[in-house]
Amino acid sequence: SRDFRVVVLGSAGVGKSALVQRWVRGNFREAYLPTIEDTYRQVLGCSHKVGALHITDTTGGRRYRGLQRLAIARGHAFILVYSVTKKQTLDELKPFYELIRQLKGDNPQKYPIVLVGNKCDESRREVTEKEGAARASEWNCAFLETSAKMNINVHELFHLLLNHEKKPAPQA
Ligand code: GDP
Ligand code: MG
Numbered sequence: 001s002r003d004f005r006v007v008v009l010g011s012a013g014v015g016k017s018a019l020v021q022r023w024v025r026g027n028f029r030e031a032y033l034p035t036i037e038d039t040y041r042q043v044l045g046c047s048h049k050v051g052a053l054h055i056t057d058t059t060g061g062r063r064y065r066g067l068q069r070l071a072i073a074r075g076h077a078f079i080l081v082y083s084v085t086k087k088q089t090l091d092e093l094k095p096f097y098e099l100i101r102q103l104k105g106d107n108p109q110k111y112p113i114v115l116v117g118n119k120c121d122e123s124r125r126e127v128t129e130k131e132g133a134a135r136a137s138e139w140n141c142a143f144l145e146t147s148a149k150m151n152i153n154v155h156e157l158f159h160l161l162l163n164h165e166k167k168p169a170p171q172a
Contacts, residue, residue, distance in 0.1 A: 005054040006161055007071045009096045010081035011089045012059070015118040018148035019081065020057045023158050028149050053162070068096070072103050077112045077161045084117045084145065087126040090135065097139055113141040114160055120145040120152060 008016045013032065022028055039056050056071045058064070072078070078100055082089040097113070104111040117132040129145055136143030142160060146153040 003052045003054060004077070004162075005056065005075045006077045006079065006158075007056045007058065007075035008079045008081060009058055009068065009072075009093070011083075011092045014081045014083040014086075014089050015146075015148050016079075016081050017057050019079075019116070019118060019146060019154060019157070020055055022148040022151060022154045024055070028151075069099065069103070072096075072100055075104075075111070077114075079114050079116055079157065079161070080141075081116045081118050082127070082132075083119045084125050084127045084129075084132070085119050085122045090117075090127055090132070108140050112161060113139065114157060115139065115141050115143045116157060117143075117145040118148060121147040121150040 008020060010016050018028060039054055056075070058068050058071050078096075080093045080096055082093055093115070100111070100113060115132065115136040117127060117129070120129075132145065133143050144153050144157050144160070146157055148154060
């Protein structure tokens, strides 16, 4: 099949569910609803082949490392989310990044990762755009700042991953 699985990872409260909600449903809510794991499925029509897009919205907690590991093992593309209002959430992405590399190998062409600094609408920041971009280049991955609340760069984020998928595979 042509199924394509996107996995969203990051600490609790950074806005993973809000980003997915914004993209899938087009809305935003202020209330915080802790997630264990949600999967969204959307049928993708791409030329003659039709496959499904699966988005796995994971939980940030350490208690769920097993679920996170399984989601990464099955994933094709990864969104690593931190909040620009909390520096700690950027640092907490490192184990996720390392696990992706460990399970999927070192080929960023094959398994794209996007580093996302969410809540860019907030004026009280602990992480500048420059710091986020520096981490992304260190990790050799794409970078975007987003706001699920104000609908900034959310479509760009998912299109980045989906357009990547549609490109022909590089010749070996
Ligand atoms: P998750 O634990 O990573 O899934 O985080 P949620 O999506 O549940 O969001 C956690 C909290 O942050 C909620 O209260 C959201 O309303 C808020 N939030 C999420 N995205 C944004 C954003 O882009 N800007 C602002 N200001 N708040 C956000
Ligand atoms: Mg959530």
